[in-house]
Amino acid sequence: MLRVYIGLLLLSLCGHSFALMAGSAAGQPSDTPARRIDANLPNSPWVGVGSLRTPNGSYSATVVARDYVLTAAHVVAGVAAADLRFALNADGDLSFGSIAAAVIVHPGFVSPQQPNANDLALVRLAQPIPDGVEPYLLSSRYPRLGAEIVLVGYGASGDGAVGPNVSGSSTRKRVGRNVIDSFGHAPAGQAKSALVFYDFDGPRGTANPLGGPTLGNDVETIVASGDSGGPCFVFERGQWKLTAISTFVITTTSARASTFGSIGGAVLLQPHREWLAASMHAPAPHSNSQSGYAARFLRYLQSSLSLVRLKPASALRNLLYALRPTT
Numbered sequence: 001m002l003r004v005y006i007g008l009l010l011l012s013l014c015g016h017s018f019a020l021m022a023g024s025a026a027g028q029p030s031d032t033p034a035r036r037i038d039a040n041l042p043n044s045p046w047v048g049v050g051s052l053r054t055p056n057g058s059y060s061a062t063v064v065a066r067d068y069v070l071t072a073a074h075v076v077a078g079v080a081a082a083d084l085r086f087a088l089n090a091d092g093d094l095s096f097g098s099i100a101a102a103v104i105v106h107p108g109f110v111s112p113q114q115p116n117a118n119d120l121a122l123v124r125l126a127q128p129i130p131d132g133v134e135p136y137l138l139s140s141r142y143p144r145l146g147a148e149i150v151l152v153g154y155g156a157s158g159d160g161a162v163g164p165n166v167s168g169s170s171t172r173k174r175v176g177r178n179v180i181d182s183f184g185h186a187p188a189g190q191a192k193s194a195l196v197f198y199d200f201d202g203p204r205g206t207a208n209p210l211g212g213p214t215l216g217n218d219v220e221t222i223v224a225s226g227d228s229g230g231p232c233f234v235f236e237r238g239q240w241k242l243t244a245i246s247t248f249v250i251t252t253t254s255a256r257a258s259t260f261g262s263i264g265g266a267v268l269l270q271p272h273r274e275w276l277a278a279s280m281h282a283p284a285p286h287s288n289s290q291s292g293y294a295a296r297f298l299r300y301l302q303s304s305l306s307l308v309r310l311k312p313a314s315a316l317r318n319l320l321y322a323l324r325p326t327t
Contacts, residue, residue, distance in 0.1 A: 038152070038175045040089035045240055048133050049231055050088040050096075051154040051170035052123070054079050058170045060153045060230035061086055062242060063135045066128040067101075068280055071229030072247045072267075073109040073121040086125055090133050093171040098127035104279045106272070115184075117194035119247045119267050121229075122279050139234055139241040142192055142270050146212065147180050149198070149234055151246065151264075153227035176221025178264065181210035194271045196232070196244055198222075199263050207261035209252050222264045224249060232266050244268050 038046050048063035052071055056079075061071035069086055076084060084100035101124045108118030129135070143149070154173050178200070183193035200222035201207055201214035214220055223230060223246045232244035244266035252261055269276070 038173050040092055040095070040171065042091045042132055046152045046173060046175060047088070047090045048129075048136055049152045049173060050086050051173075052076075052229060053085045053087070053170060055083050057226060058154060059226055059228045060173075060246070061123060062229075062231040062245075063088075063129055063133060064122075064138075064242070064276070065135050065280060067125045068135075069123050069125065070231075070242070070245060070276075071121055071123060072245055073105045073116070073119045074247070075228045076103050076121045076123060077105050077109065079103065081123075084123060086123065087170055088129065088133060089171050089173065090130065096130050096133075098125040098129075100124065101126040106275060115195055115248055115250075115265055117267060117271070120245060120269075120272060120275075122276070136231070136233075136240070136242045138269050138273060138276070139236050139243040141236075142268070143180055143196070143234055143243050145180055145183070147234060148177055148215070149180060149196075149232045149243065150240065151176050151178065151221055151223060151227075151230060151232055153223055153230035153246065174221075177215050178220055178222065179212055179215065181212050183268075192271060194268050196266050196268055197250075197263055198265075200260050202260035209261060209263060222249065222262060242269055 038044055041047075050061055050063065050069065052059045052061040052069070052075065054075060056075075059071065059075045061069040064070045081100040081103050084103065086098055086100065087094050088096040090096060104122040104124070106118040106120045109116060109120070110118075152173055152175050154170060178198040180196050181199055182197040184195045184197065197210060199208060199210040199212075201212070201220055203216075204214065208214070227246050230246040231242055232246060233240040234243045235241075246264065246266045248265045250263040250265065252263065
C-alpha cells in the first residue's frame with residue numbers, strides 16, 4: 001500500500017511553519033492563499049480551531065472540551081506545559097489565550113519517524129475557553145472511503161504548483177477540503193484502520209497518485225509543516241464533527257511536499273475514543289476536571305461508543321443529556 005512515496009515529512013519538523021495550501025493562480029477557477037483565509041468572526045464554523053505555540057513554532061489544535069484541546073503528539077511530546085500557549089481568534093485576532101496546565105501524550109506514541117497511528121495528545125488549559133465557543137464532538141462512526149473532509153490549519157500557504165511561499169501567523173487560519181482516498185495501519189488487535197490518506201490532485205485531477213476525482217482548483221487542499229494537530233471534519237447529523245487529526249505529508253516520486261501530487265495523512269479518532277474519555281476523566285491536580293462541559297463531553301463520548309446500536313430517539317436523548325445546561 002502507498003508504494004509511491006519516497007519520503008515522509010511530519011508537519012512540524014521543517015524549518016518554516018506552513019499551513020493549508022491553495023490551488024494554482026493559473027488554474028480555473030483561479031485561487032490564492034488569501035482566498036483560503038477564514039475570517040476571525042464568532043459565527044465561523046471553525047471558531048474552535050486555534051493556534052498552539054511551542055518553543056519549536058506555532059501549530060494547530062482543536063477545542064474538545066472547555067479546558068482541553070486536541071493536537072498531534074509529535075508537536076508537544078517532551079515540551080513542558082508552561083511552554084505551550086493556545087490561542088483562539090473567535091471574535092477578532094487573539095480573542096482568547098491560555099497557557100497549558102498539563103500535556104497528555106498518547107501512551108502508544110513512540111517514534112515520529114513514520115506514520116504513527118497513535119500520534120495524538122491532549123493539552124489541558126489553565127483557563128477555560130470563553131462562552132460562545134462550543135467544543136467539537138467526535139464523529140460517532142468511521143468515515144467511508146471517498147468521504148469529503150474539511151481541513152483547517154494555521155501557518156503559511158502557497159500555490160499548489162509551486163509550494164509554500166506565504167508567511168504564516170497565529171491569527172490566520174485557512175480552510176480547504178479533500179477526499180479520503182485510502183486507509184491504513186490498523187493498531188494491533190484492531191480490525192479497523194487508524195490512518196487516512198488523501199492526495200492533492202491539482203486543478204485538472206492529473207496529479208493523482210491515489211486515484212479519485214479532484215474537488216477543484218479553488219477547493220481542494222493539502223496540509224504542510226505547521227498544520228500538525230489541525231482537525232479533519234466531517235458533516236454528520238447536521239453538524240461538523242471531528243474525525244481525524246492531521247499529522248504528516250508524504251512526498252511522491254513526482255511531487256515535492258505540499259505540492260500537487262503529494263499525499264496528506266491524518267490519525268483517525270474513532271479507535272481512540274476510550275483513551276480520550278479516560279484521559280479527560282482523570283482528576284487534574286488543584287482542579288475539579290469533572291465539572292462543566294468537560295464532564296458532559298466525557299459522558300457523551302462514553303455513551304456514544306455504542307451510538308450506532310441505539311435507535312435515533314435514544315441517540316438524541318443521549319446528545320441532549322450531554323449538552324444540557326448546568327448550574
